[in-house]
Amino acid sequence: MTTGQLHLNAFLMNTGHHEASWRLPESDPFAHVSLDHYIRLARIAERGSFDSLFLADGPQLWSNLAQRPAGALEPLTLLTALATATEHIGLIATASTSYNSPYNLARKFASLDIISGGRAGWNIVTTAGREAARNFGLEHEPAHADRYARAGEFLDVALKLWDSWEDDAIVGDKAAGVWGDDTKVHPPRHQGTYFSVEGALNVPRTPQGYPLLVQAGSSEDGKEFASRYAEAVFTAQQTIEDARAFYADLKSRTAAAGRDPDHIKVLPGIVPVIGATEAEALAKERELEDHIVHDHGVANLERLLQLPLGTLELDRLLPSDLPPESAVEGAKSRYTLVVELARRDRLTVRQLIGRLGGGRGHLTFAGTPEQVADAIETWFTQGAADGFNIMPPVLPSGLDAFVDHVVPILRTRGLLRAEYGPRQTLRERYGLPRPANQYAQPVHA
Amino acid sequence: MTTGQLHLNAFLMNTGHHEASWRLPESDPFAHVSLDHYIRLARIAERGSFDSLFLADGPQLWSNLAQRPAGALEPLTLLTALATATEHIGLIATASTSYNSPYNLARKFASLDIISGGRAGWNIVTTAGREAARNFGLEHEPAHADRYARAGEFLDVALKLWDSWEDDAIVGDKAAGVWGDDTKVHPPRHQGTYFSVEGALNVPRTPQGYPLLVQAGSSEDGKEFASRYAEAVFTAQQTIEDARAFYADLKSRTAAAGRDPDHIKVLPGIVPVIGATEAEALAKERELEDHIVHDHGVANLERLLQLPLGTLELDRLLPSDLPPESAVEGAKSRYTLVVELARRDRLTVRQLIGRLGGGRGHLTFAGTPEQVADAIETWFTQGAADGFNIMPPVLPSGLDAFVDHVVPILRTRGLLRAEYGPRQTLRERYGLPRPANQYAQPVHA
Ligand SMILES: Cc1cc2nc3c(=O)[nH]c(=O)nc-3n(C[C@H](O)[C@H](O)[C@H](O)COP(=O)(O)O)c2cc1C
Ligand SMILES: Cc1cc2nc3c(=O)[nH]c(=O)nc-3n(C[C@H](O)[C@H](O)[C@H](O)COP(=O)(O)O)c2cc1C
Numbered sequence: 001m002t003t004g005q006l007h008l009n010a011f012l013m014n015t016g017h018h019e020a021s022w023r024l025p026e027s028d029p030f031a032h033v034s035l036d037h038y039i040r041l042a043r044i045a046e047r048g049s050f051d052s053l054f055l056a057d058g059p060q061l062w063s064n065l066a067q068r069p070a071g072a073l074e075p076l077t078l079l080t081a082l083a084t085a086t087e088h089i090g091l092i093a094t095a096s097t098s099y100n101s102p103y104n105l106a107r108k109f110a111s112l113d114i115i116s117g118g119r120a121g122w123n124i125v126t127t128a129g130r131e132a133a134r135n136f137g138l139e140h141e142p143a144h145a146d147r148y149a150r151a152g153e154f155l156d157v158a159l160k161l162w163d164s165w166e167d168d169a170i171v172g173d174k175a176a177g178v179w180g181d182d183t184k185v186h187p188p189r190h191q192g193t194y195f196s197v198e199g200a201l202n203v204p205r206t207p208q209g210y211p212l213l214v215q216a217g218s219s220e221d222g223k224e225f226a227s228r229y230a231e232a233v234f235t236a237q238q239t240i241e242d243a244r245a246f247y248a249d250l251k252s253r254t255a256a257a258g259r260d261p262d263h264i265k266v267l268p269g270i271v272p273v274i275g276a277t278e279a280e281a282l283a284k285e286r287e288l289e290d291h292i293v294h295d296h297g298v299a300n301l302e303r304l305l306q307l308p309l310g311t312l313e314l315d316r317l318l319p320s321d322l323p324p325e326s327a328v329e330g331a332k333s334r335y336t337l338v339v340e341l342a343r344r345d346r347l348t349v350r351q352l353i354g355r356l357g358g359g360r361g362h363l364t365f366a367g368t369p370e371q372v373a374d375a376i377e378t379w380f381t382q383g384a385a386d387g388f389n390i391m392p393p394v395l396p397s398g399l400d401a402f403v404d405h406v407v408p409i410l411r412t413r414g415l416l417r418a419e420y421g422p423r424q425t426l427r428e429r430y431g432l433p434r435p436a437n438q439y440a441q442p443v444h445a
Numbered sequence: 446m447t448t449g450q451l452h453l454n455a456f457l458m459n460t461g462h463h464e465a466s467w468r469l470p471e472s473d474p475f476a477h478v479s480l481d482h483y484i485r486l487a488r489i490a491e492r493g494s495f496d497s498l499f500l501a502d503g504p505q506l507w508s509n510l511a512q513r514p515a516g517a518l519e520p521l522t523l524l525t526a527l528a529t530a531t532e533h534i535g536l537i538a539t540a541s542t543s544y545n546s547p548y549n550l551a552r553k554f555a556s557l558d559i560i561s562g563g564r565a566g567w568n569i570v571t572t573a574g575r576e577a578a579r580n581f582g583l584e585h586e587p588a589h590a591d592r593y594a595r596a597g598e599f600l601d602v603a604l605k606l607w608d609s610w611e612d613d614a615i616v617g618d619k620a621a622g623v624w625g626d627d628t629k630v631h632p633p634r635h636q637g638t639y640f641s642v643e644g645a646l647n648v649p650r651t652p653q654g655y656p657l658l659v660q661a662g663s664s665e666d667g668k669e670f671a672s673r674y675a676e677a678v679f680t681a682q683q684t685i686e687d688a689r690a691f692y693a694d695l696k697s698r699t700a701a702a703g704r705d706p707d708h709i710k711v712l713p714g715i716v717p718v719i720g721a722t723e724a725e726a727l728a729k730e731r732e733l734e735d736h737i738v739h740d741h742g743v744a745n746l747e748r749l750l751q752l753p754l755g756t757l758e759l760d761r762l763l764p765s766d767l768p769p770e771s772a773v774e775g776a777k778s779r780y781t782l783v784v785e786l787a788r789r790d791r792l793t794v795r796q797l798i799g800r801l802g803g804g805r806g807h808l809t810f811a812g813t814p815e816q817v818a819d820a821i822e823t824w825f826t827q828g829a830a831d832g833f834n835i836m837p838p839v840l841p842s843g844l845d846a847f848v849d850h851v852v853p854i855l856r857t858r859g860l861l862r863a864e865y866g867p868r869q870t871l872r873e874r875y876g877l878p879r880p881a882n883q884y885a886q887p888v889h890a
Binding site: 061112169170185 | 738
């Protein structure tokens with residue numbers, strides 16, 4: 001049974017989510033640092049009346065350069081430029097709680113929220129990996145639990161900063177020479193384990209109050225964090241059963257945390273490979289797989305599984321003695337997903353690399369527009385998703401195909417708005433209320 | 446004798462540099478968070494073929510709110526939005542070396558440089574004051590010398606990061622499946638006193654290589670820093686004699702540091718109060734002074750002079766027993782400038798506040814467009830300036846007045862370009878060479 005409108009987020013990444021996409025004739029290998037490329041993508045997504053678009057991030061350069069487009073424009077900077085080139089779509093930037101200061105980051109998101117007219121969102125990540133840690137003065141990656149503890153305190157401080165001006169702190173009384181009301185400004189005076197932050201933010205309260213809070217961790221800690229703070233959750237799910245279990249789990253955790261479970265939107269990722277016929281879609285998928293350079297894939301997999309380089313063999317299964325998730329300090333849930341996928345479908349390393357090449361663990365779905373729309377509708381109506389993180393394998397063509405061929409079907413079925421209508425904030429697009437200010441006195445009845 | 450083109454930088458600040466500007470009938474008290482206001486200002490500056498525009502910054506909220514517009518859009522965010530609304534003008538953002546990480550900041554400036562087509566500049570500041578320190582986990586302001594030591598190491602790391610990709614690291618060979626050349630990427634592997642930064646930047650080398658490096662400290666440490674790193678220097682000078690001495694000092698320090706003294710451009714600030722007649726200009730200045738709320742001014746002065754609140758009296762001179770500059774840990778050179786100004790002109794506290802209200806220590810010059818142009822030409826041709834930091838007392842009207850009435854005179858006199866001509870990078874506008882990459886092998890002859 002359809003339960004209203006589904007939400008669509010466009011996950012934009014260079015020439016596409018398939019790791020070999022840059023090698024296709026249509027692709028621009030410099031697209032990852034081209035503002036015009038991203039403006040074009042944002043406008044396609046607006047044509048499809050998407051709720052939002054999203055940029056991933058990590059503060060490190062992933063070696064090796066030979067393999068595929070490396071580096072990127074920093075997401076908050078790029079989204080600010082996109083804010084001026086779009087009108088309706090939400091703008092979600094990834095930023096790390098492990099390698100930023102709350103004061104700096106809160107300012108930047110507040111500024112983007114003002115500049116975009118209330119369209120800012122923050123994908124909150126704790127950043128796995130030693131590479132990032134070593135760019136910020138640390139020898140080792142902080143432990144997973146520490147990263148999430150810091151993330152929780154980071155959010156508490158950021159929320160205090162975003163609320164540090166009440167909405168009516170600005171008076172602007174020229175005649176009296178009184179610009180603002182100092183009693184409506186509330187310095188956090190926060191003294192915690194990870195942070196001490198004394199003063200109020202130097203940005204007034206923004207259209208949304210604060211950015212839409214998005215999260216994408218699927219470990220135990222990650223889900224606990226999401227249940228407390230997240231308003232939208234990105235997740236990688238391979239089967240509808242897994243997705244339904246994840247969905248139900250997150251909604252009930254959110255209720256247990258004292259929040260309305262409808263105020264957390266669950267968005268699994270899907271890599272849609274679209275063809276006019278199923279055969280055409282599968283041919284497109286094969287063309288992409290043919291462009292994979294397997295040596296690179298082996299090294300990536302060894303890094304994810306924390307194995308010494310040279311351990312894996314292309315035409316054999318994964319070793320049977322891999323450590324349990326609890327021994328992993330990096331991306332725990334991604335680790336488990338990949339291992340389970342390989343075991344369940346008895347994939348060789350070569351096959352696993354092919355499968356991961358498309359969506360790095362996200363569901364790849366090759367088919368006709370009808371079939372893609374059916375899959376989306378089924379997941380949506382069967383309690384597996386409130387919407388989807390759309391991850392085109394090739395950009396811009398894969399987003400164009402989705403908007404031109406799948407979006408009209410979703411609209412006809414009443415699952416997606418026909419057009420944006422009046423301007424709304426990102427939170428309004430997702431059907432979420434504007435948060436109250438924690439310092440504001442309730443108005444007397 | 447005219448020595449070529451003078452450089453103009455538009456210092457944009459809310460409703461203007463005069464602290465009472467927001468109270469004028471023409472001013473929008475919410476302009477400080479209005480993107481449209483800043484777009485309008487940027488376009489006026491482009492009409493005047495300015496080299497650059499500039500935003501100041503500090504990561505703290507200055508109390509008190511009653512006094513004047515507080516808070517702002519974070520400069521790097523705002524400049525990114527302005528990059529998409531302008532075509533030629535350079536974009537200089539202030540950012541602190543004391544309260545940022547090199548990796549994060551280097552990425553943001555690199556991204557802005559790419560997005561703007563090579564128009565990014567960085568006003569490097571060490572950030573005085575306990576307020577900022579306490580927003581970043583510190584109890585006290587770090588000592589002045591420590592802040593500058595950290596700034597020097599920050600720059601060394603940032604320069605390594607910006608050079609970490611050689612210009613030709615990107616190959617983009619689709620057929621061979623080779624995107625980049627890993628031998629042309631150079632991780633800094635920096636281990637220093639303040640920072641350890643291991644990996645290469647995750648942004649390719651940018652149009653300018655790195656942002657134009659600007660600096661504004663006038664203390665001994667500040668000038669030493671400028672002579673090593675700065676390509677442009679902002680400075681507050683009250684008299685042409687002081688300005689000439691500063692100019693000569695900085696050029697000779699730069700030569701002593703082994704650099705071409707022509708590769709550091711000195712830009713004193715000027716607050717031009719423009720009227721059709723001199724009387725009209727003076728009336729405009731008086732109108733602004735009449736809008737000052739003196740209580741606020743006294744408190745600000747007490748903070749700058751590190752005096753207990755309530756020490757100063759409006760109609761008396763400054764106390765004669767003020768400590769020497771060496772005892773000041775905040776903004777040393779600003780302290781000395783204010784004290785000397787008050788002593789030289791025997792100003793009461795009230796008069797001093799009036800004088801500072803306009804330009805906070807910068808030269809305020811009220812006159813006709815001819816008189817303003819004459820002053821600029823004199824300073825420029827007499828070895829006191831390579832150009833000016835234009836600080837309109839009221840915005841947008843003061844910038845409009847400068848561009849409509851002073852700029853044409855400067856153009857007629859051959860001091861300023863008639864129009865931009867072809868696109869150039871910010872460094873090209875200032876007549877500076879694109880920096881070489883420290884890791885690139887010299888090409889064999
Ligand atoms: C759609 C999606 C996007 C993600 N984007 C990022 C990202 O941009 N940066 C990042 O560090 N992690 C990203 N992650 C990883 C998660 O934040 C998280 O670290 C990962 O899922 C492992 O979860 P866990 O740490 O809770 O085990 C993303 C995950 C998903 C599902
Ligand atoms: C035109 C101009 C603009 C400045 N802008 C800033 C600023 O945005 N942020 C800041 O912290 N300091 C700013 N300063 C202050 C200087 O960076 C420096 O701290 C001050 O001149 C004192 O110099 P000293 O620390 O070398 O004594 C500015 C100075 C001038 C002259």
